[in-house]
Amino acid sequence: MLREAGSAVSDKHWADEVAEVVAATGRPPVVSTGISPSGDIHVGNLREVVTGDAIYRALGDRGIPAKFNFVCDNFDPLRRVYPFLDPAVYGPLVGRPLSEIPCPCGEHRSYGEHFLAPFLDSLRILRIEVEVVRADELYKSGAMTECIIAALENRDAVAGILEELTGKNVGPEWSPFNPRCPECGRVTGTRVRGFSSSDRTVEYSCACGALGRVPMAGGGKLVWRIDWPARWKALGVTVEPFGKDHATRGGSYDTGARIAREVFGIEPPVPVGYEWIGLRGMGDMSSSKGNVLSIAAALEIAPPEVLRYMILKERPQRKLTFDPGLQLLQLVDQVDDASAQGRDERALQLSTAGGFRPVGVPFKHLVVVAQAARFDVPEVMRILERTGYAGVDPGAAADRLRFARRWIETFAPESLRFEVLDELPGVARDLNAAQRRFLAALADRLAPGMTGDEVHRLIYEVASNLSAEARPAELFEAIYIAILGRSQGPRAGWFLAFLGSEFTKRRLGEAARG
Ligand SMILES: [Zn+2]
């Protein structure tokens, strides 16, 4: 059961409910989000920042100035050699902070930056303007030192809170702070032997055999359950979305809230726990399972507003399944078309800040038209006009066509994918006598300017005249075989109307003659 700020039964958008709760605390709003850059940051991770951005915008819409930050957890250690890493290079680096080890491609200043950089590019495309805070810089700047001192001085109280809420014994050697060994670079093999609050140093020993003293500022990091509330204090965080793994009873939000109040003397932020985003047919997205869709790949098939809308139209506590196939068509249409069923206007408003140009053509229609026109923009515009979509903005249409093309190439179901062949396909030789008579009669009666409905009626009429010789399905197949070289395709009447009578008469005639 995830926490909800605000009531579950309300007409208000959830981001507005959260903004009201945050405003009611009377504290200057600071929305915080964060991700560990240990691997590709994927569509599943988008919920964190998009949720934070919606709350930030909802506060702004109320005239409440807020801050919005994204903490990159690059001071976390490399936990293990992930499948995408070279074991010879990264094996010895396990346990060192992501900010202090080399990047896999050699072009970024650290491992952490390698995975952060493409994510920041995606945020620009998604129009999410967020202050990026790197955890290593936060520690090195000394901003966390006050909390490091408080946690070390109150070690027993902190340990007591963890034991009480998690039911786990932390052990006598446990410390809230992990020094980073200057000899081997690891934060995972060290023990605290003592500390000086006045000198702001920590004495350590390391599994590698080293012993010594490190500064609190940058010389190590707080363990996660203490790091999080310390960050709330250092950044003044008043509201934070986080994944459901942190939201469980006795989870890191629960322990963080107690530590915040009892050790750091602050109120914890308003919690907004969110569910995962799954990928249809593949389960919850997770880098370690390898079933992820990169944000860059998602932004190739869907406009940024559509991805934002997908996330914002559901309450954070509801699980989302991203279906890049047919569901994407519906989402694009809800964003694009004011009359679309199920459209959430407020979610849309929070998704389409700046520069969004609706096309006003159902995406499914555009996908068929685009293929019929072989992606030629002027031809697409002509077909759109013939099919009842006059006055479409050509720039917006061209933009949407780029998404349509990539979607067709990657995720479109087979039934929506086709290619109008340049010449009569070889398989047309196998058409039977009834099919040929059908195509000949159809070619004869098709006339310029017929609408999809008119062609549809004509097809049925001609087919029923031949009902003694062949089943209608067999006859319709002949149309697709003549044009696409396969037995299925888009709705026939509509499709032939798109293609125009000149081409259709010629092609069906050729197929009829064999
Ligand atoms: Zn790199």
Ligand SMILES: [Zn+2]
């Ligand atoms: Zn060491």
